[in-house]
Amino acid sequence: MICLGIEGTAHSIGVGVITDVQGKCRILSNRIKTYQPEKGGIHPREAANHHATYIADLIQESVQDADVDFTDIDLISFSQGPGLGPCLRTAATAARALALSLEKPLMGVNHCVAHLEIGRGTVEGCTDPVLLYVSGANTQVIGFAEGKYRVFGETLDVGIGNCLDKFGRALGLEFPCGPKIEGFAQKGTNYVPLPYSIKGMDIAFSGLLTAAETYMQKGKRLEDVCYSMQETAFAMLTEVTERAMAHTEKKEVLLGGGVASNKRLRDMVQTMAKDRGAKFFVPSRDVCIDNGAMIAWLGFLMYHSGLRMRIEDSIINQRFRTDMVEVTWRG
Amino acid sequence: MGRTVVQKRRVKKAYRIKEIDTQLIASRTREEAKLLAESRTYGVSVPLIYDVDLFQGIITMEYLAGDRVKDILNSLEEPQRKKLCQKIGEIIAHLHNHDIIHGDITTSNMILLHDHIYFIDFGLGCKNSEMEAKGVDLHVLMEAFESTHSKYSHCFEYVLKGYTKQLQGDASVVVKKIEDIVRRGRYR
Numbered sequence: 001m002i003c004l005g006i007e008g009t010a011h012s013i014g015v016g017v018i019t020d021v022q023g024k025c026r027i028l029s030n031r032i033k034t035y036q037p038e039k040g041g042i043h044p045r046e047a048a049n050h051h052a053t054y055i056a057d058l059i060q061e062s063v064q065d066a067d068v069d070f071t072d073i074d075l076i077s078f079s080q081g082p083g084l085g086p087c088l089r090t091a092a093t094a095a096r097a098l099a100l101s102l103e104k105p106l107m108g109v110n111h112c113v114a115h116l117e118i119g120r121g122t123v124e125g126c127t128d129p130v131l132l133y134v135s136g137a138n139t140q141v142i143g144f145a146e147g148k149y150r151v152f153g154e155t156l157d158v159g160i161g162n163c164l165d166k167f168g169r170a171l172g173l174e175f176p177c178g179p180k181i182e183g184f185a186q187k188g189t190n191y192v193p194l195p196y197s198i199k200g201m202d203i204a205f206s207g208l209l210t211a212a213e214t215y216m217q218k219g220k221r222l223e224d225v226c227y228s229m230q231e232t233a234f235a236m237l238t239e240v241t242e243r244a245m246a247h248t249e250k251k252e253v254l255l256g257g258g259v260a261s262n263k264r265l266r267d268m269v270q271t272m273a274k275d276r277g278a279k280f281f282v283p284s285r286d287v288c289i290d291n292g293a294m295i296a297w298l299g300f301l302m303y304h305s306g307l308r309m310r311i312e313d314s315i316i317n318q319r320f321r322t323d324m325v326e327v328t329w330r331g
Numbered sequence: 332m333g334r335t336v337v338q339k340r341r342v343k344k345a346y347r348i349k350e351i352d353t354q355l356i357a358s359r360t361r362e363e364a365k366l367l368a369e370s371r372t373y374g375v376s377v378p379l380i381y382d383v384d385l386f387q388g389i390i391t392m393e394y395l396a397g398d399r400v401k402d403i404l405n406s407l408e409e410p411q412r413k414k415l416c417q418k419i420g421e422i423i424a425h426l427h428n429h430d431i432i433h434g435d436i437t438t439s440n441m442i443l444l445h446d447h448i449y450f451i452d453f454g455l456g457c458k459n460s461e462m463e464a465k466g467v468d469l470h471v472l473m474e475a476f477e478s479t480h481s482k483y484s485h486c487f488e489y490v491l492k493g494y495t496k497q498l499q500g501d502a503s504v505v506v507k508k509i510e511d512i513v514r515r516g517r518y519r
Contacts, residue, residue, distance in 0.1 A: 150478040156467075156515060191350040198455060200435045200471030235347045247439065247479075268346040275345055323477070 001304065002028070002068055003075040004098070005296025006055070008091025009083025009111045010137060011035045011042050013051035015058040016293030017066035017073070020300055025121030029065030030286055030293040031058050037175060041165065042136075048086030055094045062292065070102055077299020080108030081320025083137075088316040096311060107299040107307070108314050111290075112322045113149050115256040116142055117301060118287050118294035123254070126281045130250050132241045132269060135257035135290070136161030136176070139237070141201060141244045142322055144330060149322050152244040153201030160233060161259050163205040167212055167229065171222070181226045182262050188227020192220055196232055201240045201247070208232060230264050238268045245278060255282040258289045305329035334393070336381060339363075341388035341454070356388040359454040364390055366431055366453040373429050375422060376447040395451075397444025404438055404480055416486045418448055420493025423469065426450075428499045430460040432468050437475040466508025469494070473509065 007014040014032040018025050035050035037043060063070060078095035081088060092108070099106035116131040130143040130152070139160045141153040158166070161178060168177025192215055195207040208229065215225045241253060253273050259265060260282055273280035287294055305328040341356045364383040367390075371377050382391040400419070404412060419441065426433060433440075434455030442449040457464075469491075476487045495502035 145478065146481045148481070150481070151474075152478055156512065191348060193350075193354075196351065196355065199467050200437060200455070200474065202471065202474070231348050231351060235344075235351055238346050239344070247437075271346040272344070 001074045001300055002066075002072050003077060003296040003300040003303075004059070004063070004073050005109075005292040005294070005299055006059075006076070006078040006091045006095045006098075007032075007111070007114075007290050007292045007295045008051050008055075008087050008094075009079045009081070009290060010087060011047055012290040013055055013058060013087075013091065014290060014292035014295075015055070015062040016291055016296045017062055017068060018293050018296040018300065020304070025118065025293070025297045025300075027122070027287070027293045028068065029062045030291050031062045031065065032286070032289070032291055033058060040169070041175070042084070044084040044086045047084065048090045051087055051090040055090065059094070059098065073102060073104060075105050075107060075299055075303050076102070077107040077109050077295050077302075078314075079111045079114070079295050080314070081111065081317035083111060083318060085316070085318050088318065092314060092316050096314060100311070105303065105308065106311060106314055107303050107309050108316075109295055109298040109302060110320050110322060110325045111295070112138060112140060112142065113325050114294040114298040116149060116254065117298045119254040119256060119281060119283050121297045121301075122287060123281045123283050125279060126252060126254055128250060129252035129254035129281060130241060130245050130248060131254045131256055132237060132260075133256045134160050134237065134259035134265070136165065138257060139203070139205075140322065141241050143244060143248045143250055144327065145248055148327055149325060151322050152247060153203065153240040156199065156202050156204045157206045158209070160205060160237065161257075163209050163233065164229070164259075167209055170213060171216065176258065178259055178262060181230065182264065184223045184226035185230045185264065186227075188221070188223040188225075190221070190224045190227075191231065192224055192228045194228050194232040196236060198236055198240060201243050203236045203240055205233060230262075234262075234265045234268050237265065238272050241269060242272050242276065245276065251277070252279045252281065256288055260288045261285055301329040335396075336391050337378075337394045339390045339392065357385055360385055360388045360390060362456055363452070363454040366433075366456045366458075367392070369429070370426060370431055370450065370453070373425060373431075375425055376449045377453075378449060378451060395442045395444050395449050397442040397449065399439055400441040400443055400448065401438035401479060403443065404486075405483065412483065412486060413489050415443075415448070416489035417493035417496075419472075420490035420495075421497040422448060422450065423472070423490070424494045424497035424502070427465045427468070427505075428497075430458050432457050432459045432464045434468065434471075436468055436472040438479060439475075462504050462508050465505045466512055469505065470509050470512045
């Protein structure tokens with residue numbers, strides 16, 4: 001089956017084409033375009049305009065890249081939520097239009113679940129992981145339990161990416177600030193203490209952010225503050241992931257989301273996994289970040305399990321939580 | 332002394348830098364020992380502490396040969412489950428009456444033995460009189476019910492019933508806090 005997926009939950013618009021090969025996902029194409037605000041954070045309306053400008057070309061290019069005809073496509077899927085309303089509506093509208101014009105079925109999917117499924121679909125050996133999903137808006141520890149993907153731990157305030165962006169923006173760094181902070185952190189040598197905030201399996205970053213900003217105002221070295229931020233925040237993330245693995249008795253950990261590109265975070269989670277005899281997986285960067293291929297793959301899994309979606313039920317849901325999805329494709 | 336004991340050792344985590352790891356191990360061991368001892372003086376069932384080694388992060392305590400509430404809750408009959416959950420709520424209220432915040436209230440951290448519910452694992456705990464802290468404390472348990480006992484997540488209502496009964500002061504303020512915390516989270 002060939003499926004085209006459209007991702008558009010936040011700053012990226014992506015179109016991917018996949019096919020299934022013996023239960024695994026083969027990505028035929030995966031095009032992404034990212035909206036860059038001139039200054040400040042993401043403006044939902046402007047991001048949506050950006051997506052609307054590029055979506056038609058992206059679909060065309062992605063189908064060409066995949067080396068298929070439009071008539072070969074069996075299913076159109078799209079990110080139904082969670083995310084920014086205007087962005088979600090733009091992607092959903094494009095998906096509906098494409099499905100109707102090609103007379104193909106449509107499937108709306110949960111963006112967070114897609115991040116987990118693309119790991120299982122593309123990474124060899126990854127079958128039942130705990131996912132540490134770290135992006136701008138999202139910071140969740142997700143695992144399969146009692147028939148659903150459950151959120152075992154999550155941020156109680158901002159996502160880790162947002163936390164890094166907020167810190168960086170105040171210093172005039174360009175979006176996304178994570179990679180720049182990572183660069184500074186590598187030159188940091190002195191640890192300055194920051195709040196380490198874990199509540200059960202949940203975490204909070206706002207105290208750490210305020211404390212880091214205060215250090216900067218007091219004239220601490222930027223490299224040291226970046227280093228300390230990463231060490232503290234990532235240790236918190238790794239700890240709650242380990243707690244979720246212990247709690248669910250799972251032996252695999254998967255990284256996903258844009259912040260999964262951070263080498264220090266990868267190292268920490270890998271070390272944790274090794275020490276507890278668990279397997280560590282991280283998909284390639286182009287499927288870790290927001291992308292259309294993961295949306296296509298989850299659309300396929302849902303459709304293949306027998307689910308169908310009528311156009312009138314394809315309304316977007318900005319607050320589409322991970323645990324709202326009935327997982328029909330896993331035993 | 333002929334008693335069965337357990338040694339709870341906080342192991343060094345190789346993924347954390349020494350500065351963070353050493354500090355966390357010492358502070359969590361200290362807090363846990365302090366809160367266990369204090370809870371006991373208020374009549375909350377907790378394991379008896381025999382020894383604390385802050386330097387190595389080891390607490391030697393009484394072994395409780397009971398069942399984890401996590402493992403038995405789903406298989407109980409509804410009236411028993413209701414009774415147990417109310418009792419859990421009462422114990423949490425008792426802790427909160429003395430400003431003891433457990434920090435990690437899950438059904439894995441409760442042991443049922445001779446009709447008593449023992450609370451363990453106070454390592455993420457602290458002393459705090461704020462309603463916010465009490466709300467967060469209960470929120471952790473609410474999430475545990477949703478993820479681990481999803482068929483019985485209504486039982487959290489029983490916990491709140493017991494909590495409200497036993498809390499000195501207005502429990503509705505804390506319940507309201509839980510709602511605030513949920514709303515503050517993503518996608519609520």
